[in-house]
Amino acid sequence: MNSTLLGIARGPRLSRGAISQIRPSRLFSFTQWRAIRTTEMSEQQLAAVKINRERLWRDLHETCEWGKGERWGEGATDIGMARLTLSDADKQARDWFVKTTESLGCKVKVDAMGNIFAIRPGKQNSAAPTYAGSHMDTQPTGGRYDGILGVHAGIEVLKTMKDNDIETEYPTGVINWTNEEGARFPISMVSSGVWAGAIPLEKAYNLVEVGGGKATQKSELERIGYLGEFEASHKANPIGAHFELHIEQGPILESSGGEIGAVEGVQAFRWHIITVKGRDCHTGTTDFQNRSDAMLTAAKLIVHSHNTAAGLGCLASTGILTLKPGSTNTVPGFVRFSLDMRSKDDAKLQQLEDILKTEFAKIAAGEQVGLVNAEGVKGRGCTVEWQLDTDSPATRFHEDCVTCVEESAKDMLGINSRNLVQRMTSGAGHDSVYTSRHAPTSMIFVPCRDGVSHNPAEYCSLEDCGNGAQTLLGAMLRLTFKIEFLYQFASD
Amino acid sequence: MNSTLLGIARGPRLSRGAISQIRPSRLFSFTQWRAIRTTEMSEQQLAAVKINRERLWRDLHETCEWGKGERWGEGATDIGMARLTLSDADKQARDWFVKTTESLGCKVKVDAMGNIFAIRPGKQNSAAPTYAGSHMDTQPTGGRYDGILGVHAGIEVLKTMKDNDIETEYPTGVINWTNEEGARFPISMVSSGVWAGAIPLEKAYNLVEVGGGKATQKSELERIGYLGEFEASHKANPIGAHFELHIEQGPILESSGGEIGAVEGVQAFRWHIITVKGRDCHTGTTDFQNRSDAMLTAAKLIVHSHNTAAGLGCLASTGILTLKPGSTNTVPGFVRFSLDMRSKDDAKLQQLEDILKTEFAKIAAGEQVGLVNAEGVKGRGCTVEWQLDTDSPATRFHEDCVTCVEESAKDMLGINSRNLVQRMTSGAGHDSVYTSRHAPTSMIFVPCRDGVSHNPAEYCSLEDCGNGAQTLLGAMLRLTFKIEFLYQFASD
Known part of the structure; x- marks a missing residue:
């Protein structure tokens, strides 16, 4: 041989x-x-x-x-x-x-x-x-x-x-x-x-x-x-x-x-679990200024992840979203969602993640990032946590x-x-x-x-x-x- | 007497x-x-x-x-x-x-x-x-x-x-x-x-x-x-x-x-259940152009409901959101969420609802409405259904x-x-x-x-x-x- x-x-x-x-x-x-x-x-x-x-x-x-x-x-x-x-x-x-x-x-x-x-x-x-x-x-x-x-x-x-x-x-x-x-x-x-x-x-x-x-x-x-x-x-x-x-x-x-x-x-992919924490409040009794609306914040982050990924030629997707407490007349104080990011290029994927880590925090705090938070009422802000679930180069x-x-x-x-x-x-x-x-x-x-x-x-x-x-x-x-x-x- | x-x-x-x-x-x-x-x-x-x-x-x-x-x-x-x-x-x-x-x-x-x-x-x-x-x-x-x-x-x-x-x-x-x-x-x-x-x-x-x-x-x-x-x-x-x-x-x-x-x-309030229908697809294999992403669409609608309500001095909130199938690497083809809209004025509330009914459909179809859909990639579109759950004048x-x-x-x-x-x-x-x-x-x-x-x-x-x-x-x-x-x- x-x-x-x-x-x-x-x-x-x-x-x-x-x-x-x-x-x-x-x-x-x-x-x-x-x-x-x-x-x-x-x-x-x-x-x-x-x-x-x-x-x-x-x-x-x-x-x-x-x-x-x-x-x-x-x-x-x-x-x-x-x-x-x-x-x-x-x-x-x-x-x-x-x-x-x-x-x-x-x-x-x-x-x-x-x-x-x-x-x-x-x-x-x-x-x-x-x-x-x-x-x-x-x-x-x-x-x-x-x-x-x-x-x-x-x-x-x-x-x-x-x-x-x-x-x-x-x-x-x-x-x-x-x-x-x-x-x-x-x-x-x-x-x-x-x-x-x-x-x-x-x-x-x-x-x-x-x-x-x-x-x-x-x-x-x-x-x-x-x-x-x-x-x-x-x-x-x-x-x-x-x-x-x-x-x-x-x-x-x-x-x-x-x-x-x-x-x-x-493609490389990285899966994160994103946790948005705000505070539960009544949908009828709490004006927008006084809310920490985790669902509204999560919605902004999902839209922003799409827009940013599109700009870099990457993919970003949310396939799972759960929230608490889950009642029509309660603004959720807790939302957790999956963020699946992909690129054929490892460096590009890292770039996307770096950008989103910075900008998610800003958006959750109520700052304007691009067109996000350009409209609507600024509330009391939420926090965002990232947890890496899967990393596949x-x-x-x-x-x-x-x-x-x-x-x-x-x-x-x-x-x-x-x-x-x-x-x-x-x-x-x-x-x-x-x-x-x-x-x-x-x-x-x-x-x-x-x-x-x-x-x-x-x-x-x-x-x-x-x-x-x-x-x-x-x-x-x-x-x-x-x-x-x-x-x-x-x-x- | x-x-x-x-x-x-x-x-x-x-x-x-x-x-x-x-x-x-x-x-x-x-x-x-x-x-x-x-x-x-x-x-x-x-x-x-x-x-x-x-x-x-x-x-x-x-x-x-x-x-x-x-x-x-x-x-x-x-x-x-x-x-x-x-x-x-x-x-x-x-x-x-x-x-x-x-x-x-x-x-x-x-x-x-x-x-x-x-x-x-x-x-x-x-x-x-x-x-x-x-x-x-x-x-x-x-x-x-x-x-x-x-x-x-x-x-x-x-x-x-x-x-x-x-x-x-x-x-x-x-x-x-x-x-x-x-x-x-x-x-x-x-x-x-x-x-x-x-x-x-x-x-x-x-x-x-x-x-x-x-x-x-x-x-x-x-x-x-x-x-x-x-x-x-x-x-x-x-x-x-x-x-x-x-x-x-x-x-x-x-x-x-x-x-x-x-x-x-x-306040008057009206509770709707909003159903967004797209199509399940793989998060890695489907480019943005070919998606009907019900979650991304729902996120846009939630943000837009907030912005529109804020503009009219009303409230709009989402307290419940469910999706299917619910897997990190599957773009959801189905999202259902609650929309709780309130105003102290019945006519103003109706105005908000009328606007959102028209604009939700446009946004889901990929049209630009205000700043929504101004960024990102236009996909194949989703449909939106409204179901009135509670009406309290x-x-x-x-x-x-x-x-x-x-x-x-x-x-x-x-x-x-x-x-x-x-x-x-x-x-x-x-x-x-x-x-x-x-x-x-x-x-x-x-x-x-x-x-x-x-x-x-x-x-x-x-x-x-x-x-x-x-x-x-x-x-x-x-x-x-x-x-x-x-x-x-x-x-x-």
């Missing part, structure tokens, strides 16, 4: 852009075997390998029989999903995954977090596999595409490689990550997090299901037979590269006419992987693809955030109708599912090709 | 200001009796009759032993109240009320709503009594002054009249109204409402206690022995005039240096009663009383709203510390309690005097 090569395949020891600097001439010699080795394929041949869209669609909706949710339309597949992680339905989907990938010639490994790695051998198996990975669990009122599409597309890639007798130099595979949603055991991306060494195994094991039940993530892994023997670790079980096809879960591709997003990274995916996605999408979409392929930043977290810490990674986004996700009516068309799987295939073949040359180059 | 005179005493047939137009010369002849008749008292004599502040304070805190709540300070009386209507503690307070007023020579009547009327006979008893009325029930986390002060001050007035051997020409008395708070059986001022014919008796009887218990207002009246034999009706049991001493429950007197508020009426108290309060307060406070006595509008509802529909009525406000009420720490000083009781005495004597002259005038 050549550790230098493995190092390259695992990514972290390879500086960004290092692969792209290598430009050897390609080898087009044919082997004696019936199979076409990717090292022997031309660009044209690569582009000509086509996934089977109808098969992908059929397979996907077949496994969605397990864990069906709410019906939202008249069509046969217009039914949401409620496949919580490690449920009986999830076990059925997992069993299908294992059986199907084994039938495609894969070796299947289950790790201590129940992550399933299906590995299709390459000509050589001394390097870590290039994977397509995502998840088959869903939200309690989720849809059929979030996560599920990425796993199915990976399997479709394996089927397509088999159909075309393609042999990769090094292994490829598909991963089904456990509990990406965090909906049942409340940490999202928890199992890729354990794999990456970012979340302790015991912490993950001891997560208790939400809703009052007593099951833990470990007890449920045991119960359904997916507490695997392999260590959940990027060291013990390295990934060569990781591609994740996913619905965008947002409206940007759809509203801009894009077909494929080549995802460069994931920006993730940058590997430029070579992003390029592979982009080139693959352009091949598929043809020469007029300028607007159809877009470089994007993911707004949401995915397992790829954790894989990117230890392996070259990128994601592929496809549009979903109206940007709706985490909802039974989440929808991605047969065409878009197929586009995504086709791009995934091309990206994996391209990267495999690059890695093969690298190996060859390094062996020279 | 002279129906014209009774009509005068009952109020509704007497046009506003009618009494004040009558200006007979006063009679200062003395009777043979030991008692001083109010008709025989000079202005100086009226002003010289003093209530006993310490006795009032002692009595009030003595009855507050029944239904004690939360301690908030070190002092002996720094304890809140939790005397829910028709509880055992309320029964103890009622029993004390009956025993005490009977010992002062009153005849006590309990009506079908448990309202207790203690009547001190006059020289003649053909006219309805002039009452001091308020309530002894409290909020679950209430204080010692809201309502309780008014009843105790009425009893102190009776004691003072007895001490000074004052005999009124027509009867006087004190009323303890049942369930003014609406905290246990959820309609406030419900029993004066039944008396006024504004709330059906059966509706009041069938109110079930909040918090999951099964008791009704009627079953609890029966249980504690206060389901009285008299009809709860302004027709069967008329009131000659009604004065209510109450803590202001707001900060206006205190912050402006006022000592007595002569209450001219009660403005109440005007009787000018003669207001004048009696004002004159009495000026007598007490001396010649430099210009700023100390203020004409005010009550922001909150009181039993006097209902009595004013069928009898000349006014209220007397005294400051409470920081305007705090409905809170254990509600506080009115011995001095201010005494000022209120003294003004109440003076107002009742003055009105009794006026009525006596009216009777005399009408009999001429």
